[in-house]
Amino acid sequence: MHILTAAQTRAADQATIQAERITSTDLMERAAMALSEWLLDRLARQAVHIFCGPGNNGGDGLVIARHLHHAGHAVHVWLLPANAYSSDFTANRQRLPADVPCAELDVQRLPPLPAGAVLVDALFGTGLTRVLTDDAATLVHYINQAHLPVVAVDIPSGLFADAPQPADSPVVAARFTVSFELPKLAFLLPQNAQWVGEWHLLPISLDKKFIHNLPVDNYFVEAAFLRGRLPYRGKFSHKGTFGHALLLAGSKGKIGAAVLASRACLHAGVGLLTTRVPAVGYDILQTSAPEAMTLVDPAQDHITELPDLKPYAAVGIGPGLGQDDVSCKVLRQLLQEATVPLVLDADALNLLGTHRDILDLLPPDTLLTPHPKEFERLIGEPARDDYHRLEQFRGFAQQRRCYCVLKGAYTALATPEGVLYFNSTGNPGMATGGSGDVLTGLLLALRADKRLSALDAALLGLYAHGRAGDLAALETGQAGLVAGDIVRFIGPALHELTAPVLGL
Ligand SMILES: NC(=O)C1=CN([C@@H]2O[C@H](COP(=O)(O)OP(=O)(O)OC[C@H]3O[C@@H](n4cnc5c(N)ncnc54)[C@H](OP(=O)(O)O)[C@@H]3O)[C@@H](O)[C@H]2O)[C@@H](O)CC1
């Protein structure tokens, strides 16, 4: 799915109006009707108080008021006084039945809101041009202090769709944000979660062709985007078809990371896996991941030597590696010698952060999988806010010609071309030790599969990791989820994305 800017969203609305030969009021009716139905599915008998601003977001609010009233709900409409109103606002103000209580707000004398009411925030949407001040700011504070459930129409009022706002600027804190057709970048950033709450999208048939042709830098990745991108396994395929991967992982006390990454790699369909561990890990790995071949390092506690790379289709390094100087030498040598795809995680990234000269050795198309703290160490500069971090992240992938993953609630992938893909799967239960090691193993398997491009391998891996976590959580609950549970569901998650045998 494309993630549009506020300006592109307005353009898509206009393109739809022109292509379908409908009026802007018709499109508003369609959008607000969908939102009314969303509300009607969830409302019991609560009174609904709808706050409307002067533009089309307020117009949506007025349409919602009409539909809820017709459905028999007690509705109260509150208008924010303004010098000018949009024409769709005015048209729908006129269509509001006379028996719906509708009053202009006097912000000096705001009415008490009844306990148990549901509030609908239709003050400002994508037409927000500046931080809210004066009456609008007072109203936002009043809504937030009511401590009642708020449903924001399109976007919480006061929040910019695609740009940061100054700290402490007034924004409605919604429990639900219900938007149309496509997600907004603002919904995907942790700093906005306090305002956006749980977000939902309603399809309103915006012009698909127009949207498809819009140049965008950001995508939201759902199953439909990926389904069929994982080729099915041909009858005559053999171990070689799916590649032989090498994983360098584990140090004393962290052999579990090597086990989890190895098991994930095996469950993701790698042809063969060789795992390099220090001697301390030999028995553990052979017992817990017997399908992997174990290549023991001469040293007891750390990996100190790089094996011959010739047999391998892809190499992963990092889980539980430790940050010993000798392991750093191994990493340096790997970056210098490797001619196959690389996946770098955890301590390999920390080593890159502390030995910045090796960063220059990164071969093109290397896949890195930092979480935000590791990413900060990697680039050596804290981010001002989440938008700034995204730009650092995009810039890093472009400058280093690599694929970089930024782990989080909506894990993002940055490409060497500077495009960002936000993953849609996963749950908070996956914020648990070893989850990242599982991702590394999974990505390593897909990078070893020669049939997949670097981009498809990364996107499929991120999606399948989150989906496996979602499937596991159905069985274990989120709190009970451990990284090993994710491994068990990698197979089913990948299966959902596999092209049908006779697919055309
Ligand atoms: N187009 C369509 O067909 C569809 C559109 N849809 C809906 O329309 C919404 C976008 O509507 P919109 O463009 O009218 O903008 P909106 O957010 O209502 O605000 C504009 C008003 O606010 C004002 N204003 C701005 N900033 C301000 C501030 N800080 N403080 C005070 N005032 C401020 C601004 O005034 P001005 O900046 O000119 O002073 C203007 O009066 C979109 O989010 C979705 O809900 C859906 O129905 C789908 C179909």
Ligand SMILES: [K+]
């Ligand atoms: K709103």
